[in-house]
Amino acid sequence: MSHLERGDEPNDQLIHFRRSDGDPTARPPADKLNGPSNPGGFVDYMKKVGVNEAPAKLWRQKLGNALRKDLGLSMNKQYYLAGWPRDYELFVHYKGESKAGTLPRNDLYLYGGPSKVYLTFG
Numbered sequence: 001m002s003h004l005e006r007g008d009e010p011n012d013q014l015i016h017f018r019r020s021d022g023d024p025t026a027r028p029p030a031d032k033l034n035g036p037s038n039p040g041g042f043v044d045y046m047k048k049v050g051v052n053e054a055p056a057k058l059w060r061q062k063l064g065n066a067l068r069k070d071l072g073l074s075m076n077k078q079y080y081l082a083g084w085p086r087d088y089e090l091f092v093h094y095k096g097e098s099k100a101g102t103l104p105r106n107d108l109y110l111y112g113g114p115s116k117v118y119l120t121f122g
Contacts, residue, residue, distance in 0.1 A: 013073070014082040015064050022087025022112040032093070043098045046109075049090040051083050055108055056090050088112030 027033075028046040035045055049056050057080075064079035073079060084090065089111055096104035110117040 013064075013077050013079050015067060015071075015079055016082045017085040020085035020087060020112075021114070022085050023114075024087045024112070026087075026113065027089070027111050028091055028093075028109070041097050041099065043104050044095045046091045046093045049092050049108070051090075055092065059090065059108065059110075060084075084110070084112070 032044070032046045035047075051060070060081040060083070061078065064081050067073075067081075068075065068077075068079045091109050091111060093107045093109060094104050095106075098104045
């Protein structure tokens with residue numbers, strides 16, 4: 001399933017996926033990727049998030065640490081996904097009222113598998 005590699009910090013470990021069920025055609029609808037639209041101050045679009053952008057880094061850490069128990073890894077280290085599994089990509093969905101100086105609601109979705117995954121931790 002995966003193998004480990006040392007990360008940037010002494011206690012960091014990177015989890016690499018050797019296999020993936022990713023589907024490069026499993027992506028947001030094309031009409032959502034057109035960028036900001038603002039009819040009447042309302043936006044509804046999605047944007048790809050690079051693997052090293054802050055939201056992706058945070059979620060790669062959260063998912064890596066969530067996997068450590070399932071993989072029987074040391075609880076004394078921080079684990080990160082080295083990247084998304086092949087053919088997976090993270091997108092942010094901006095939706096709602098857009099006023100000057102404020103951002104609309106935004107939610108993260110991981111696309112590539114049989115269904116999109118909404119990323120949230122309580």
